[in-house]
Amino acid sequence: MAKRFLAAGVAGLLAFSASAQQPVPPGSPLADRPPSEEAAKLAPISPPPLPTAADKLPAAKLHLPPGFAIEVYASGMANARSLRDGAKGTVFVGSRLVDKVYAITAGDHKVKVIASGLHRPNGVAFHDGTLYIAELSQISKIDDIEDHLDDPPKPTVIYDDLPKDEAHGWKFISVGPDNRLYIPVGQPGNNVARDPLHAQIRRINLDGSGAEVVAIGVRNTVGFDWSPVSHELYFTDNGRDWMSEDVPEDKLNRVTKLGEDFGVPYCYQGNISDPEFGWGHSCSDFTPPVALMGAHTATLGMRFYTGSMFPPQYKNAIFVARHGSWNRTQKLGGDVVVVKLNKDGTVKSVEPFLTGFIENNEYLGRPVDVQPLKDGSLLVSDDWNGAVYRITYKGKAK
Amino acid sequence: MKLWFAALFVLALAGMAAAAPEKAAPCLGCHGEAGESQTELIPSLGAQQPAYVLIQLYMFREKMRTSDIMNEMAKGLTDDDLHSLSDFIATLPKPSPPAGEGDPARMEAARALVEKNHCNSCHNADFSGRDNIPRLADQREDYLAKTLREYKSNKRAGYDGTMAEVLQPVTDQQIGELAYYLARVR
Numbered sequence: 001m002a003k004r005f006l007a008a009g010v011a012g013l014l015a016f017s018a019s020a021q022q023p024v025p026p027g028s029p030l031a032d033r034p035p036s037e038e039a040a041k042l043a044p045i046s047p048p049p050l051p052t053a054a055d056k057l058p059a060a061k062l063h064l065p066p067g068f069a070i071e072v073y074a075s076g077m078a079n080a081r082s083l084r085d086g087a088k089g090t091v092f093v094g095s096r097l098v099d100k101v102y103a104i105t106a107g108d109h110k111v112k113v114i115a116s117g118l119h120r121p122n123g124v125a126f127h128d129g130t131l132y133i134a135e136l137s138q139i140s141k142i143d144d145i146e147d148h149l150d151d152p153p154k155p156t157v158i159y160d161d162l163p164k165d166e167a168h169g170w171k172f173i174s175v176g177p178d179n180r181l182y183i184p185v186g187q188p189g190n191n192v193a194r195d196p197l198h199a200q201i202r203r204i205n206l207d208g209s210g211a212e213v214v215a216i217g218v219r220n221t222v223g224f225d226w227s228p229v230s231h232e233l234y235f236t237d238n239g240r241d242w243m244s245e246d247v248p249e250d251k252l253n254r255v256t257k258l259g260e261d262f263g264v265p266y267c268y269q270g271n272i273s274d275p276e277f278g279w280g281h282s283c284s285d286f287t288p289p290v291a292l293m294g295a296h297t298a299t300l301g302m303r304f305y306t307g308s309m310f311p312p313q314y315k316n317a318i319f320v321a322r323h324g325s326w327n328r329t330q331k332l333g334g335d336v337v338v339v340k341l342n343k344d345g346t347v348k349s350v351e352p353f354l355t356g357f358i359e360n361n362e363y364l365g366r367p368v369d370v371q372p373l374k375d376g377s378l379l380v381s382d383d384w385n386g387a388v389y390r391i392t393y394k395g396k397a398k
Numbered sequence: 399m400k401l402w403f404a405a406l407f408v409l410a411l412a413g414m415a416a417a418a419p420e421k422a423a424p425c426l427g428c429h430g431e432a433g434e435s436q437t438e439l440i441p442s443l444g445a446q447q448p449a450y451v452l453i454q455l456y457m458f459r460e461k462m463r464t465s466d467i468m469n470e471m472a473k474g475l476t477d478d479d480l481h482s483l484s485d486f487i488a489t490l491p492k493p494s495p496p497a498g499e500g501d502p503a504r505m506e507a508a509r510a511l512v513e514k515n516h517c518n519s520c521h522n523a524d525f526s527g528r529d530n531i532p533r534l535a536d537q538r539e540d541y542l543a544k545t546l547r548e549y550k551s552n553k554r555a556g557y558d559g560t561m562a563e564v565l566q567p568v569t570d571q572q573i574g575e576l577a578y579y580l581a582r583v584r
Contacts, residue, residue, distance in 0.1 A: 097558060
């Protein structure tokens with residue numbers, strides 16, 4: 001630490017004497033800055049591959065509406081990402097920057113690594129006793145997983161007809177009301193041309209057969225769920241980087257017909273024609289979002305809430321995890337919001353729910369996914385710290 | 399007088415920080431004693447960002463980044479080893495830049511390419527890197543070119559997908575120019 005201060009002091013002195021003498025000479029690194037020095041300060045933020053110790057987690061700094069409480073459910077899972085609850089109380093947790101899928105056991109909340117050596121196993125789904133794992137370019141399964149948490153067999157691949165792009169290649173996965181697996185294929189870059197293999201949500205049968213495109217013009221969705229009322233698919237989508245500080249916003253979309261087009265890369269946030277790819281297209285050619293979720297907020301995991309622990313106004317509302325921005329000077333997101341819907345499935349409001357992950361414009365944690373449990377409590381994953389929190393409702397605070 | 403004393407004390411501390419952990423000895427054999435690799439395709443480690451080094455050592459240990467030698471070297475390392483090795487490597491001196499300053503026309507063309515692709519945004523204007531984003535300055539040209547090609551082809555997955563993403567519009571010829579520039583820029 002002392003050394004770092006010393007280095008900063010020396011650098012400061014040098015900079016001072018240089019600027020006092022003459023303008024920056026040609027070829028100096030200082031002449032090479034991009035047009036905006038402020039923009040040059042922004043870079044994607046990655047957490048360390050080792051999880052935060054349980055006693056260092058920020059749970060005590062987090063805020064909820066009155067009557068709600070939050071506690072640490074489990075910790076020690078490096079890069080904990082997507083969540084899924086099993087039939088017998090196990091909670092499954094995917095990861096993106098490490099190679100593991102974790103199980104949190106029912107009752108004592110012990111963490112077990114049930115699969116490793118996987119490539120970006122971000123997505124986990126559960127159906128009829130089987131765990132489905134979405135890696136970057138393949139979908140696999142483990143049958144009867146909850147009876148084999150101590151001796152899990154290797155996952156069996158059921159589908160691998162997927163591009164291998166690293167950019168936006170990590171996947172959310174979920175089983176729809178039609179008993180099919182829904183999997184996204186993101187755009188292989190920040191803002192790139194559309195091709196027939198990317199920018200879509202597909203569905204496949206539980207054995208990997210019958211692939212079919214459900215939605216196109218999707219840049220990078222890392223969360224979706226079906227309305228318990230209309231059974232329509234709602235999904236989050238991340239807007240592009242580097243357009244500006246305040247646009248485009250991330251989106252919440254609703255699919256009302258098979259193969260619907262959500263506009264990327266021609267149109268962002270439903271009403272901004274892309275400066276590069278938008279020519280020759282009109283935003284009105286595409287399905288607009290049902291809600292805007294904030295610029296660069298990295299709106300990720302979402303679930304409809306059908307439990308009975310929370311007050312009635314949360315019934316059938318959507319909890320949405322916003323991972324938090326990097327491509328913005330003042331960090332935005334890094335929270336869980338609640339999206340309340342009208343009877344016709346349109347959005348009534350987007351309200352803060354779990355906040356406090358940003359302190360002095362730095363992340364204390366970053367929410368990735370939410371998962372209601374059978375008792376009506378709500379889990380939230382935090383990949384910055386490798387932890388899962390549980391939110392309960394205790395009644396009106398005094 | 400007091401100030402002088404304090405400065406001397408701080409300098410002494412800085413010198414002590416460079417004491418090598420025992421497990422670092424084999425690293426220096428290939429990567430160079432003084433932070434500078436003399437061997438084709440093996441990167442210089444001097445002044446590398448500790449958060450980046452920790453991630454790479456973790457990935458070698460977990461075989462998420464493949465290299466027969468590095469996977470073997472990192473196999474038995476504990477989490478504490480990862481921390482002490484990455485902190486130590488960050489204290490190695492900066493590698494020295496290559497002797498020539500490069501062809502001015504080539505350097506100027508590559509500089510525009512660097513700005514267009516925001517390299518100098520995340521990696522800093524002087525390419526010293528920050529946190530999980532590595533130092534590129536004074537790195538070996540052959541290693542830079544190899545790494546950029548591996549990111550673009552998805553052969554090297556990286557910790558996150560950022561490098562694969564930003565390299566999509568960059569051609570193979572441009573990768574050669576980027577490596578030429580980054581190895582020589584002052």
